[in-house]
Amino acid sequence: MRLVLLGPPGAGKGTQAANITDSYKIPHISTGDIFRKNVKEGTELGKKAKGYMDKGELVPDEVVVAIVEDRLKEEDCSDGFLLDGFPRTVNQAEQLDSVLAEMDVAIDKVINIDVRKDTLVERAAGRRVCRSCGATYHVMFKPAQKKGICDLCGGEVYQRDDDTEDTVSKRIEVYINETQPLIEYYSRKQNLITIDGEQNIQKVFKDIMAALGV
Numbered sequence: 001m002r003l004v005l006l007g008p009p010g011a012g013k014g015t016q017a018a019n020i021t022d023s024y025k026i027p028h029i030s031t032g033d034i035f036r037k038n039v040k041e042g043t044e045l046g047k048k049a050k051g052y053m054d055k056g057e058l059v060p061d062e063v064v065v066a067i068v069e070d071r072l073k074e075e076d077c078s079d080g081f082l083l084d085g086f087p088r089t090v091n092q093a094e095q096l097d098s099v100l101a102e103m104d105v106a107i108d109k110v111i112n113i114d115v116r117k118d119t120l121v122e123r124a125a126g127r128r129v130c131r132s133c134g135a136t137y138h139v140m141f142k143p144a145q146k147k148g149i150c151d152l153c154g155g156e157v158y159q160r161d162d163d164t165e166d167t168v169s170k171r172i173e174v175y176i177n178e179t180q181p182l183i184e185y186y187s188r189k190q191n192l193i194t195i196d197g198e199q200n201i202q203k204v205f206k207d208i209m210a211a212l213g214v
């Protein structure tokens with residue numbers, strides 16, 4: 001299964017990606033996670049990405065596309081993968097299509113998680129993330145069992161630098177201008193599924209699996 005998760009910042013992409021990739025046993029490719037890992041490790045890529053991320057802007061297409069192309073060519077992606085947070089512009093989507101065509105494969109489904117703006121701000125503001133494994137928590141909706149400690153790996157659970165109210169608003173604006181046009185792009189290709197993301201985490205997951213025919 002080759003899947004793309006689409007949705008505004010804070011919609012629940014990362015949360016559902018973890019559930020979906022567990023079920024299908026496919027790799028979870030999150031461009032945001034890749035950038036955060038590089039920022040943490042202080043790599044050249046991390047230095048390049050951090051300025052954009054802190055401002056809530058998109059990292060330039062050519063940087064992101066090159067990373068995703070390399071990742072998709074790794075062995076573990078041969079039977080399927082889930083892209084989370086990529087593509088985010090029409091140009092990225094077109095370039096993804098040509099990379100996949102070259103590999104003689106295509107996207108099966110694009111899952112669009114639909115959430116209202118007020119909910120996005122509430123979700124992003126309460127989001128906490130594990131510094132070691134990237135697992136996602138929420139202070140109200142999905143608290144870690146022990147405050148500040150990851151249930152899965154014992155790592156430190158922290159608040160992302162870009163989850164401030166100002167940056168979240170900026171990211172939502174960038175989403176509307178740059179990413180939302182992908183809904184039209186993928187509905188024309190007839191592989192778009194839209195899911196009501198206002199429901200609780202389990203119900204959203206159930207609807208996704210039902211829409212995928214599981």
Ligand code: ADP
Pocket residue numbers: 008009010031032033035052053054056057058059060061064084085086087088092162171
């Ligand atoms: P969110 O959870 O808000 O959807 P992500 O973790 O996916 O955020 O991304 C965090 C930041 O990383 C983005 O605001 C952007 O700066 C950068 N980023 C991630 N994916 C992409 C992409 N496909 N294109 C450009 N920038 C990206």
Ligand code: ADP
Pocket residue numbers: 007008009010011012013014015016123124126127128136137138139141142197198199200201202204
């Ligand atoms: P995205 O990857 O789209 O930015 P996340 O998966 O990181 O979104 O979710 C954003 C925040 O909202 C996290 O704190 C997560 O625990 C929480 N969350 C995700 N889905 C739901 C939901 N259906 N109901 C309530 N909270 C949710």
Ligand code: ZN
Pocket residue numbers: 130131132133134135150151152153154155
């Ligand atoms: Zn962890």
